[in-house]
Amino acid sequence: MISLIPILPLLAAGVTALMKRGQRAPAATLVIAAQAASTVLSLLAFLQTLGAEAVHGDVARTYFNFPWLSVGGETLSLGLLLDPLGAGMVLMVSFVSLLIFIYSVGYMKEDANFTRFFCFLSLFSAAMLGVVLSNSLLLTFICWELVGLASYLLIGFWFHKPEAAAAAKKAFLTTRIGDMGFLLGMLWLYSASGTLLFYDHGNGCLEQAALTAIATKTACIGLAVSNCIALLIFCGAAGKSGQFPLHVWLPDAMEGPTPVSALIHAATMVAAGVYLVARMFPIFSATGNVSVALTTVAWVGAFTALFAALIAVAQTDIKRILAYSTVSQLGFMMLALGVGSVTAAMVHLIAHAFFKALLFLGAGSVIHGVHEEQDIRNMGGLRKYMPVTFITYAIGMMALCGVPFFFSGFWSKDEILHVAHQWPVSQLPFFMAAAAAFLTAFYMTRQMCYVFGGSYRGHAHPHESPAVMTIPLGILAGAAVLMSIPATPAWPWFHGYHTGEDIALDFARLIEHDFLTIAGLSIVIVTAGIGIGCLLYRRIGIESQGERASRPFGQETSQALSHTRAGRPCPLDHSNAAPSVDPLQKLLPGLYSALANRLYVDELYNATVVRALGLLGCLAAWIDRWIFSGIVRLVGALSLLASALSDLFDRFGINLGFDSLCGGLRNGGRVFSSWESGRVQGYLRFLSVGAVLLLIILGWLLT
Numbered sequence: 166m167i168s169l170i171p172i173l174p175l176l177a178a179g180v181t182a183l184m185k186r187g188q189r190a191p192a193a194t195l196v197i198a199a200q201a202a203s204t205v206l207s208l209l210a211f212l213q214t215l216g217a218e219a220v221h222g223d224v225a226r227t228y229f230n231f232p233w234l235s236v237g238g239e240t241l242s243l244g245l246l247l248d249p250l251g252a253g254m255v256l257m258v259s260f261v262s263l264l265i266f267i268y269s270v271g272y273m274k275e276d277a278n279f280t281r282f283f284c285f286l287s288l289f290s291a292a293m294l295g296v297v298l299s300n301s302l303l304l305t306f307i308c309w310e311l312v313g314l315a316s317y318l319l320i321g322f323w324f325h326k327p328e329a330a331a332a333a334k335k336a337f338l339t340t341r342i343g344d345m346g347f348l349l350g351m352l353w354l355y356s357a358s359g360t361l362l363f364y365d366h367g368n369g370c371l372e373q374a375a376l377t378a379i380a381t382k383t384a385c386i387g388l389a390v391s392n393c394i395a396l397l398i399f400c401g402a403a404g405k406s407g408q409f410p411l412h413v414w415l416p417d418a419m420e421g422p423t424p425v426s427a428l429i430h431a432a433t434m435v436a437a438g439v440y441l442v443a444r445m446f447p448i449f450s451a452t453g454n455v456s457v458a459l460t461t462v463a464w465v466g467a468f469t470a471l472f473a474a475l476i477a478v479a480q481t482d483i484k485r486i487l488a489y490s491t492v493s494q495l496g497f498m499m500l501a502l503g504v505g506s507v508t509a510a511m512v513h514l515i516a517h518a519f520f521k522a523l524l525f526l527g528a529g530s531v532i533h534g535v536h537e538e539q540d541i542r543n544m545g546g547l548r549k550y551m552p553v554t555f556i557t558y559a560i561g562m563m564a565l566c567g568v569p570f571f572f573s574g575f576w577s578k579d580e581i582l583h584v585a586h587q588w589p590v591s592q593l594p595f596f597m598a599a600a601a602a603f604l605t606a607f608y609m610t611r612q613m614c615y616v617f618g619g620s621y622r623g624h625a626h627p628h629e630s631p632a633v634m635t636i637p638l639g640i641l642a643g644a645a646v647l648m649s650i651p652a653t654p655a656w657p658w659f660h661g662y663h664t665g666e667d668i669a670l671d672f673a674r675l676i677e678h679d680f681l682t683i684a685g686l687s688i689v690i691v692t693a694g695i696g697i698g699c700l701l702y703r704r705i706g707i708e709s710q711g712e713r714a715s716r717p718f719g720q721e722t723s724q725a726l727s728h729t730r731a732g733r734p735c736p737l738d739h740s741n742a743a744p745s746v747d748p749l750q751k752l753l754p755g756l757y758s759a760l761a762n763r764l765y766v767d768e769l770y771n772a773t774v775v776r777a778l779g780l781l782g783c784l785a786a787w788i789d790r791w792i793f794s795g796i797v798r799l800v801g802a803l804s805l806l807a808s809a810l811s812d813l814f815d816r817f818g819i820n821l822g823f824d825s826l827c828g829g830l831r832n833g834g835r836v837f838s839s840w841e842s843g844r845v846q847g848y849l850r851f852l853s854v855g856a857v858l859l860l861i862i863l864g865w866l867l868t
Contacts, residue, residue, distance in 0.1 A: 167227075167247050167298055170206050170255060171308075173199040175291035181284040192280040196287045197266050203294065204259040207252075214252040215662075224249050224665040228300045228364050244300030244362055249662050250511065254440055255297045257515045261431060261522050262290045264637040268526050269424040271633035272533060276422075282322060286428065289315035293433040297440065302351050302361040302370065305444075309347070309401070309437065313340050316434050320421040332420040339414040343404020350397030354448075357382065357390050363444070371447045380451035391451035395458035398445055399465075406438025407492045408499060409469045413767055415492055419484040423529030426484055430491040431522035439498045439514050443507045454505035455590055463503025467585075467594035470496030472764075474604035478611070478749065479760035482539050483528045486612050490565065491521060493601055497581050500594055506584040508660045513577035516648045520564035520574060523641035527558035530634055531616060536625035541615035543624075548617040550627040555617050557638040562613055564645040566606040567691050573648035575687065578602060580652070583683045599690060606694025611749075614702035654680050701748040 177199035181192045214225065230244035266286060273279050292315055295308030321333025355361050358375040360368060367374060382390040402408070407415035415435065419426055429435060442449065442462060449458045473492035480486045494517050501510035532539055534551050548555040564574040582602070585595040621627060629635070651658035654674040661668030674680060750757040759765065 166206060167210055167245055170203050170210070170259065171291045171294035171298060173203045173206075173291075174287045174294065178284050178287035178291060181280060181287060184280050184284075186278065186280055189279045192283045193266075193270050196283040197263070197270075199287065200259065200263045200266050200290060203290070204256075204263050207256045207259040210247055211252045211256045214247065214249050224663070226364055230300060230362055230365060233303075241303060242301065242360075242362055242365075243304045244365075245298050246300035246363060247298065249665075250443060250507070251297050253511070253515060253659075253662070254436075255294060257518050258293055258297060258433060258436070259290070261518050261641075262286075262293075262428065262433065264640060265424050265428050265431075265522065265526065266290075268427075268529070268634050268637045269422075271631045272424055272529055273422060278322070282319075282422070285315055285318045285322065286424070289319060289428060289433060293437065296437050300363050300369075302354065302363070302445075305441070306347065306351055309405070309441075310344070312405075312434055312437060313337060313344070316340075316418070316429060319425040319429070320418045322421055322425065326420065329420040332414075332417040336414040336418055339411055340404040343400045343402070343411050346397045346400025347402075347404075350394045350400070353390070353397065354379070354394050357394070371445070376447055376451045379448070388457055389452050391448050392457045395445065395449040395451075395456070396461060398448070399442060399458065399462060402438035402441045402499075403465065404438070405441070406435050406495045406499070407469075408438070408465050408496065409472055410766075412469065412473065412492050413770065416485050416488040416763070419482065419488050423484065423525060423532060426488070427522045427525035427529070430488060430525060431518045435491060435495055436514055436518065439495060439502070439510060442499070442502050443511060446502065446507050449502075450505065459503050459505065460590060461503070462499050463585075463588065463590070463594055466496045466499025466501075466503055467597040468496070469493070470500060470601040471597045471604075472496075474601040474608070476760055476763050477608045478604060479747070479757050480608075481541055481761075483531060483541050483544075483612065483616065484525070484539060486541075486608060487521070487524050487528060490524075490605065490609070493605065494521070494565075496601070497578065497598060500585055500598055501581045504584050504588040504594070506580075508657075508663045509577070509580040509584050511663065512652050512659045513581055516564070516573035516577040516645070516652065519641055519648055520561045520572075520645040523557060523561035523638060523645055524565065526634070526638055526641065527554055527561060530554040530630040530638065531558075533630050533634070534627045535623050536627075538623055538625070541612060543622055544616045545619045545623075546617070546621040547627055550621070551629045553629060553635045554638065557635070557642040558617070559613065560642040560645055562609045566609050566695065567602060567687055568695075569684070569688055569691070571646055571649060573645055573652055575691075576649050576652035576654075579684055579687045580654075582687060583679065586683060599686065602687065603690045603694045606691045607698045610695045610698025611702050614698070618703065701752075704748075 174196070177196045181196060184192050213227075226246065226248040228244055228246040230242045232240050233243045234241045266283070269282070269286065273282055276282060289312065292308045292311035296305055296312065299305040299308060317333050317337040320336050321329050323329045324333075351361065354370055357379045358370045360370050360375065362369045363371045365372070369375065376391070379391040379394065380389050384390050384393045386393070404411045415430075418429055421429075449462070450456060470493045473489045473496065477486050477489035477493065480489060494513070498510045498513050498517075501507075501513065531544065531547060531551065531554060534547065534554065535544060538544065560572070564572040567575040567578045569575045582595065582598055585598055586592070588594065650656070654677075655672045656670045657668055657674075660666070747757065762768070
C-alpha cells in the first residue's frame with residue numbers, strides 16, 4: 166500500500182505532462198485527486214503505525230526490499246519503509262501539499278502555463294514522498310535529486326523573468342554543492358558497511374552490526390568513520406535545508422509563484438534536510454550523543470537560527486521575510502538534532518510546516534489581493550479589506566513567534582530551548598536560539614504592523630481572495646492551533662510515538678522546575694519581541710505627518726466585514742504615505758543597512774568563491790586552449806608532416822622505382838615480342854646462329 170503513496174502523484178505528473186495547455190481543469194482535477202488519494206493512504210499508513218507494538222524496546226517497522234541492480238557479485242537493493250518517524254512525516258507532506266494544490270487553483274487561475282505548473286507540483290510531491298518512505302540511502306538520493314530538479318522547474322517557472330531564471334540556477338547549483346558531499350558520504354557508507362539499506366533483518370546500515378563496524382573504524386584524520394560519513398551526509402542536508410553557508414539560494418527561491426514558496430519552505434524541500442539527519446541519526450550518534458558530527462550540526466543550526474533572524478529584521482519583501490524566517494526555524498530544528506533530540510526536531514518540523522505554509526499562503530493571498538505588490542511598505546490597513554486573510558495570518562504569526570499557550574509554535578520551540586539548555590557541551594547555542602526567538606517575535610510584529618496595521622498605502626484597490634484560497638488558510642490555521650495539544654509536556658504524545666514508550670497524561674509536568682524556567686523565559690522573550698516591535702512600528706501607517714488615523718481597529722474590521730458581506734469594496738484611505746525611513750533604520754542606520762543587504766554574504770561569495778571559480782575557469786580555458794589544444798595542434802601538424810613525407814616517398818620512391826621496373830619489363834617485352842614475327846626465314850636464321858654458337862662451345866670444351 167505504501168508504494169502507492171508516491172506512485173500516484175508521479176503517475177499524475179506523467180499524465181499531466183502529456184496534456185495540452187488548454188486542458189486546465191482536467192489537469193488540476195487529476196493532480197488534486199491523486200494527491201488526495203495519496204493523503205488518504207498516508208492517513209491509513211499513519212493509523213497502522215499507531216496500532217503497531219514495539220519490538221524488543223524499539224519501534225515497530227514495516228519494510229520490504231527488492232533487488233535493483235546486479236554487477237558481478239554485487240547486488241544493489243532498494244526498499245520502502247514505514248515507521249513512526251516516516252509515517253508522521255508522510256502524512257504531513259501529503260496533507261499540506263494537498264492544501265497547497267487546492268490553493269493553487271485560485272492563485273494560478275490566470276497563468277497561461279497552468280497545466281504545466283500542476284505537472285511540476287505533482288512531480289515535486291512524488292519525489293518528496295519517495296524521500297520520506299525510502300528504506301535505502303540510494304533510493305533516498307534518487308528522490309532527493311528529483312526534488313532538486315522539481316525545485317529548479319518551479320522556482321524558475323516564470324522563466325521569462327531574469328530574476329526567476331537566475332534564482333532557479335542559483336538554487337540548483339548551490340544545493341549540488343551539498344549533494345556532492347552527500348554522494349561521497351553514501352559511497353563511503355557502502356564501502357564501510359556493504360549496504361545502503363537502512364533496515365534489512367539486522368544487516369542494514371542503521372542496525373547495530375553496521376553501526377558498530379563504522380564507529381570502531383578510524384579515518385586518516387583521526388575521526389571515527391561514522392563521524393566522517395555523517396559530516397558528509399550533513400553537507401547534503403545543509404544544502405537542502407538552507408543552513409549556513411549554503412543558505413543563499415533559499416531567499417532567492419521567492420521568485421517562484423507563492424504556492425511554490427509554500428511548498429518548498431513548509432512541507433517538502435527544506436524539510437528533507439532535517440528529515441535526512443533524523444533518519445540517519447543512528448550514524449550521527451554512533452559514537453555517542455556528543456559526537457563530532459552532532460556537535461557540528463548543533464553549532465551550525467544555532468548560528469543559522471540567529472543569523473537568518475537578524476537578516477529578516479530589515480527585509481521589506483513580504484515573502485523574503487518569511488524565507489529568512491524559514492532558514493532560522495530550520496536552524497532551530499538542526500540545533501535540536503545536534504543536541505540529541507530527534508523528537509523535538511520533528512515536532513517543530515511538523516508544527517512549522519502547518520504555520521509556515523499558512524503564512525506563505527497568507528502572503529500569497531495578500532499579494533493577490535493588492536495586485537502583485539510584495540513590498541510591505543506599500544501595503545497597510547489590509548485587515549479592513551482582507552479580514553479572513555488577516556485573522557488566519559495572525560494565527561500563523563502567533564504560532565511562529567511562540568505566543569503561549571494555544572499555539573503549537575510555543576510548545577515546539579520551548580522544547581528545543583529546553584533540550585539545548587541541557588546540552589553538556591556549551592550553553593552558547595541555547596542563548597543564540599533564545600536571541601533568535603526574540604528576533605522572530607520582533608520581525609513578525611514588524612511585518613504585521615506594516616501589512617495589516619494603519620491605513621492602506623497602496624494604489625490598486627485591495628480585495629479578499631476567493632474561497633478556494635481562503636479555505637486552505639482556515640484549515641492550516643486550525644492545524645497550527647490543534648498541533649499544540651500533542652506537543653505539550655503534559656501529554657508528550659510525539660515523544661511516545663517516536664520512541665515506542667507508553668505516555669500518560671500528567672499535568673504535574675507543567676509545574677516542574679525545568680519546564681517553568683524555560684517556559685517563563687520563552688514567555689518573556691516573545692513578550693519582549695512583540696512589545697518592542699509594537700513600540701517601534703505601531704505608528705507605521707497609523708500616523709501621517711502627525712495625524713493619527715481616526716477609526717479604531719474594531720470599527721475598521723466591522724466596516725470591512727459589512728462591506729464584504731454586502732458585496733461592496735471597502736473605501737480606500739490614501740492619507741498615509743509609505744514611510745520613507747524604517748524606525749529601526751533611524752535608531753541603527755549602519756546595522757540596518759547591513760541587515761537589509763543580507764550582511765553582504767552574496768557580495769562576499771561573488772568577490773571570493775564566484776570570482777575564484779571564474780578565475781579557475783579562465784585558467785582552465787587557457788590550459789585547454791594553449792596546452793591541450795596546442796598538443797592537439799602539434800600532433801596534427803606532425804601527422805600532416807608524416808603524411809607529406811609518406812606522399813613524397815610513395816611518389817618518388819615506391820612509385821618511381823615501380824614505374825621504372827614496369828617500363829623496363831615493357832621495353833624488354835617489346836624486344837622479345839619482335840622475335841615472334843611469324844617469318845620462317847627469321848626462325849631459320851636464329852637456329853643457324855644458335856647451332857654455330859653450340860658448335861663453338863662444344864669445340865672449346867673438347868680442346
